[in-house]
Amino acid sequence: MRITRRNLLKTSAAAGLVGAAGFPAGLSAQEQTKLSMILNWRYQGPQAWFFLAQDKGYFEEYGLEIQMDQGNGSGAAVGAVASGSYDTGFGDVNALIQLAAEKPEEAPICVYQMYNTPPFTVAVLASSEIESAKDLEGKHLGGAANDGALKLWPAFTQVAGLDTSGVEITNFAPNLREQMLKSGQVDGVFGYVNTIRFSAKLSGMNPDEEIRFISFGDYGMDLYSNGIIVPKKLTEENPEAVRGLVRAINKGIADTLADLDAGIAAVVDREPLINAAIEKERLVATLADEMNHPEVAEFGLGNIDPERFQKAIDIVVEARGLPRTPDISEIFTPDFLPPEDERIYKLV
Structure with a gap:
């Protein structure tokens, strides 16, 4: 069934999608891995899952301490992670494709693809x-x-x-x-x-x-857009931190789907002056329009359709005249996705 804004506003069907963490809880502050994270934009409805994951202790549950900052654009988030200014970010995979084509040694990698329809x-x-x-x-x-x-x-x-x-x-x-x-x-x-x-x-x-x-x-620009990106070095040196980051965010999304008002409340806690009603509409529209490609039913939210993803890379490379075509493995890895029984295969 196609998602509409109306039925998303009513749904609570995503409750219970995420199972037990599988990681030890209650780690001491000394054991927490600290990561700085830059978002794509100012605090708005579509950042709800990040804040809900933080408020419910999911990052802490996976041994993480996350410092989140507002962003200056989805493209800028890629550059901020590539430069080392941030440990992770919510950025545009197309900017990542360009960076990987031009400076592969600097390019981070996407570990959880969230926006699967071009906005x-x-x-x-x-x-x-x-x-x-x-x-x-x-x-x-x-x-x-x-x-x-x-x-x-x-x-x-x-x-x-x-x-x-x-x-x-x-x-x-x-x-x-x-x-x-x-x-x-x-x-x-x-x-x-x-x-x-x-x-x-x-x-x-x-x-x-x-x-x-x-x-x-x-x-004809059937592209993906925003996903969670991290430096390749982090995936090599601390893969459990990356895995925990992804699982915590995945749980935050599931909880947001189950209770949209709770998600918006988490945003309001960070930005009290926002119009909560309009931000809820923005959240619903994002879920319906930018995260609702039919491939989710087959591959799960966070994953990609390899054939479609390759075509998207080819579109960006050809249209921008980039010097090389990066392999999919340079742009995205499924190695840190949640276990299949925790993945979100439908949004309603």
Whole structure:
């Protein structure tokens, strides 16, 4: 059955998906492995599972002490882990593909693929003349420098066959995006569909009536996006920490599915000024639109369809003219996924 936002708001069917930890609980502070983690964005509804995992003690249960920070974009999270600034991150696998093609020795690796449907888009005003990708030619576009969709723009222009000679792109702070679009200072803005949709709603816009989305996936860019990434060195030197990290997050997702309000409450604890109702809508939309590829029923959330993943790598490499095609094993490993009886194979 296809997931809808309506039935996700009602569901509690994910309860009990995750079994016993299988790791010793109650480790002392001295035995805890400390990991710093950068998220993709500011604290919003779709970060609920990370915070719920922390509040329920799942990281501690697996011998981990996690320090989480807000991010500056999904692409930036990859760079932050690659540089050693963070031990792990929630970042865009397409940025990882590019880094692995250009600097394989620096590239981290994805150990739990969460967003399996492409969210990348250029949002324009519904009142504008822009109705298709071709209409973006000659327009003034804008976005945050580390935005995942903006980083994929060169690839998108190749796939969609666009002439970019007349396109102007302006970078601005992420919190200015919706206002820049609404005020007409740019013709379109880059981002993830649901990030823009609900941020626009918070700004007083009606995104369903006022915004049109030119989505990359509609033009053949069938890509994955955000996943949990770690340095390859960490997988070699402390594989149990990586395994515990993934299992804790997996349990946090299952608990969020079982109780969406508890997940949102965990976000509110970190960011009391958010609009909890809208963030719940954002969470539901993310689950329905960005994490709900049919492959989940076969491979489980966190895993990939190897054939589809290879095609995604090929799309990014060809469209961006990268110097080499990384092997799947350079980008993703299933070695740290939870046991099969703990994996999530359906979201409702």
